[in-house]
Amino acid sequence: MTLCTLRRLLSFVKEKKTIRLPDEDRLSRMDFHSYVPGKGLGETVGILTKHYRLAVNGEQGAVLERGKLSRYGVFIIHTSIIVILAGSFTGLLFGYRGFVTLKVGETKDRLTLRGKTAAEIPLGFALTCKDFRVNFYPTGEPKDYVSTVEIIENGKVVLGKEIRVNDPLSYKGIRFYQSNYGSAPVFFFNVGGEKIILTEREVFRKNDLLMMVARFEGKVHDFGPGVLVAYLDNGEPKAAWFLKSVDRLREQKLQGVKVSLVDIQEQPYTGLEVSRDPGVFIVWAGFALMLLGLYVNFFLQHRRIYLLRVSEGLLVAGMASRNREDFKKEFEKLTEEINGRTS
Amino acid sequence: MAVHHKILGVATLLYLLVFFIHVLYFSLKKERVLAVAWMIIYATICVHTLGIVLRWIESYRMGVGHVPLANFYESLIFFAWSVTFILVVMRKKISYPVITMCASLASLFLMGYASISPSVEKNIQPLIPALQSNWLHVHVVTCFIAYAAFVISFICGSLYFVEWKGVIPPKAVLEDINYRSVIVGFYMLSAGILTGAVWAHYAWGSYWSWDPKETWSLITWIIYALFLHARMVRGWREKRIALISIIGFISVVFTYFGVNFILSGLHSYAT
Numbered sequence: 001m002t003l004c005t006l007r008r009l010l011s012f013v014k015e016k017k018t019i020r021l022p023d024e025d026r027l028s029r030m031d032f033h034s035y036v037p038g039k040g041l042g043e044t045v046g047i048l049t050k051h052y053r054l055a056v057n058g059e060q061g062a063v064l065e066r067g068k069l070s071r072y073g074v075f076i077i078h079t080s081i082i083v084i085l086a087g088s089f090t091g092l093l094f095g096y097r098g099f100v101t102l103k104v105g106e107t108k109d110r111l112t113l114r115g116k117t118a119a120e121i122p123l124g125f126a127l128t129c130k131d132f133r134v135n136f137y138p139t140g141e142p143k144d145y146v147s148t149v150e151i152i153e154n155g156k157v158v159l160g161k162e163i164r165v166n167d168p169l170s171y172k173g174i175r176f177y178q179s180n181y182g183s184a185p186v187f188f189f190n191v192g193g194e195k196i197i198l199t200e201r202e203v204f205r206k207n208d209l210l211m212m213v214a215r216f217e218g219k220v221h222d223f224g225p226g227v228l229v230a231y232l233d234n235g236e237p238k239a240a241w242f243l244k245s246v247d248r249l250r251e252q253k254l255q256g257v258k259v260s261l262v263d264i265q266e267q268p269y270t271g272l273e274v275s276r277d278p279g280v281f282i283v284w285a286g287f288a289l290m291l292l293g294l295y296v297n298f299f300l301q302h303r304r305i306y307l308l309r310v311s312e313g314l315l316v317a318g319m320a321s322r323n324r325e326d327f328k329k330e331f332e333k334l335t336e337e338i339n340g341r342t343s
Numbered sequence: 344m345a346v347h348h349k350i351l352g353v354a355t356l357l358y359l360l361v362f363f364i365h366v367l368y369f370s371l372k373k374e375r376v377l378a379v380a381w382m383i384i385y386a387t388i389c390v391h392t393l394g395i396v397l398r399w400i401e402s403y404r405m406g407v408g409h410v411p412l413a414n415f416y417e418s419l420i421f422f423a424w425s426v427t428f429i430l431v432v433m434r435k436k437i438s439y440p441v442i443t444m445c446a447s448l449a450s451l452f453l454m455g456y457a458s459i460s461p462s463v464e465k466n467i468q469p470l471i472p473a474l475q476s477n478w479l480h481v482h483v484v485t486c487f488i489a490y491a492a493f494v495i496s497f498i499c500g501s502l503y504f505v506e507w508k509g510v511i512p513p514k515a516v517l518e519d520i521n522y523r524s525v526i527v528g529f530y531m532l533s534a535g536i537l538t539g540a541v542w543a544h545y546a547w548g549s550y551w552s553w554d555p556k557e558t559w560s561l562i563t564w565i566i567y568a569l570f571l572h573a574r575m576v577r578g579w580r581e582k583r584i585a586l587i588s589i590i591g592f593i594s595v596v597f598t599y600f601g602v603n604f605i606l607s608g609l610h611s612y613a614t
Contacts, residue, residue: 137407144475164472166473178472179548273548287540287541298530
């Protein structure tokens with residue numbers, strides 16, 4: 001395709017120089033031609049320039065044309081495909097796709113990349129979820145998913161926005177889309193008198209104690225909800241079950257600190273799709289170029305009218321790149337118009 | 344039963360009437376019958392448009408106002424409308440009774456399928472969040488005008504293989520109409536895919552996600568691109584070109600129906 005495009009480009013460069021008026025012999029062999037007796041060149045050019053653009057104006061004759069752009073149509077379309085591909089490669093090379101889940105009230109400054117290696121990378125700023133809500137229609141279907149977020153940079157709130165489906169947040173080239181939502185359990189602990197809130201896999205450290213909720217079970221045998229807490233016992237990893245409804249297992253000593261499971265609650269979170277795509281504007285440019293190219297190529301027609309002074313008067317000849325049936329009618333009308341002025 | 348259902352029911356019957364009047368024309372061969380057929384085609388598109396507008400108004404009255412282009416039923420109704428719209432707009436170019444007959448039959452099928460099939464949800468549904476965008480209008484309209492143009496192309500491509508003196512227009516005419524409808528369809532399909540991509544960028548976070556509908560629309564686009572290349576570069580004409588337009592239309596049908604029923608994806612609200 002690239003080759004084809006380049007070849008066309010070369011042919012345009014070559015063609016540029018060769019617009020000239022053919023001789024009478026060649027014009028009279030064209031499909032559309034007509035002799036107009038006793039008609040001046042200047043006058044006829046005057047009539048035709050209402051519809052056509054004057055390309056060559058000489059002593060002996062003139063060339064007028066229209067829709068010249070249509071000859072570049074195919075070139076524009078093929079270029080646009082290359083531009084779109086270039087834009088998508090730019091996106092692939094310098095962009096990323098990921099997601100971030102935020103509980104209401106939570107702040108994060110990293111996102112999780114999508115792909116085989118689920119790596120976390122820094123955003124460059126922090127994002128706080130102030131609120132998440134779902135609005136419903138009277139019929140019960142969801143109407144709206146709204147995450148109210150704030151962007152925090154250097155400790156200051158720089159931007160606040162409600163992210164909805166079809167209305168993403170864009171900041172510093174990174175876009176946040178409302179993608180999903182749900183609820184996740186959070187665990188309220190009392191660690192040596194200090195009240196803390198942990199989510200699954202969140203690590204808590206205090207003095208010698210290092211602990212993490214390794215697993216949550218809605219039902220541990222018949223004893224109700226419980227969490228498996230992993231901790232380091234003098235450098236050795238160990239785990240202990242905390243059950244909310246069993247008094248004996250609600251409170252345990254880990255590393256000499258009294259740890260008790262106070263409550264387990266479901267907390268809503270919002271799932272935001274994160275993407276950075278520096279190539280997207282190149283892709284948009286490609287799209288615009290493609291629509292322009294298709295329009296020019298299919299709906300404009302390159303038409304040329306040749307005028308040549310001959311002994312009988314004027315020889316008018318025409319050519320069209322496509323849609324010759326339509327051009328035939330137009331040519332007949334034009335020659336009538338030229339003739340009409342004389343009589 | 345709401346008013347718009349009744350009006351659309353009348354439109355369906357009118358399509359049937361248009362079809363029968365064409366049959367009458369082919370038996371009587373009177374030009375006046377054809378003039379009547381065209382008058383009814385105009386009346387039909389008016390009634391059809393009225394039905395769509397009433398459905399639109401009704402959705403606002405229900406408090407879930409949105410353009411009726413949001414589910415499978417509404418898309419079938421709009422598809423049928425688009426076919427007739429193409430007929431009316433391109434009347435000068437495609438005014439051959441056998442083509443208008445086949446097109447009215449296509450509209451009749453789409454309208455009938457929309458109203459008879461029990462699997463098609465006919466009631467006005469609230470617009471789900473993913474569809475709440477101004478891109479919905481331009482994306483759906485461009486896609487269905489494209490589909491409708493491809494229907495005309497398919498009719499010409501198929502009629503090319505039929506021999507029936509006095510009924511089938513000359514082969515050169517069929518080929519010309521086929522080409523014209525393909526360029527209109529190709530332009531609109533391109534516009535539909537591109538506006539869809541822009542919308543996807545705002546709604547899903549990516550302008551292309553290889554959703555089955557996206558993939559199949561790309562396949563359709565490539566087939567029609569081949570049609571145009573074969574015609575312009577290779578100079579293909581006649582049977583081979585007619586065959587590509589038939590293959591292209593099979594791909595259109597799969598993009599529209601097949602993907603909805605067989606492959607689920609991001610476009611699954613269209614079922």
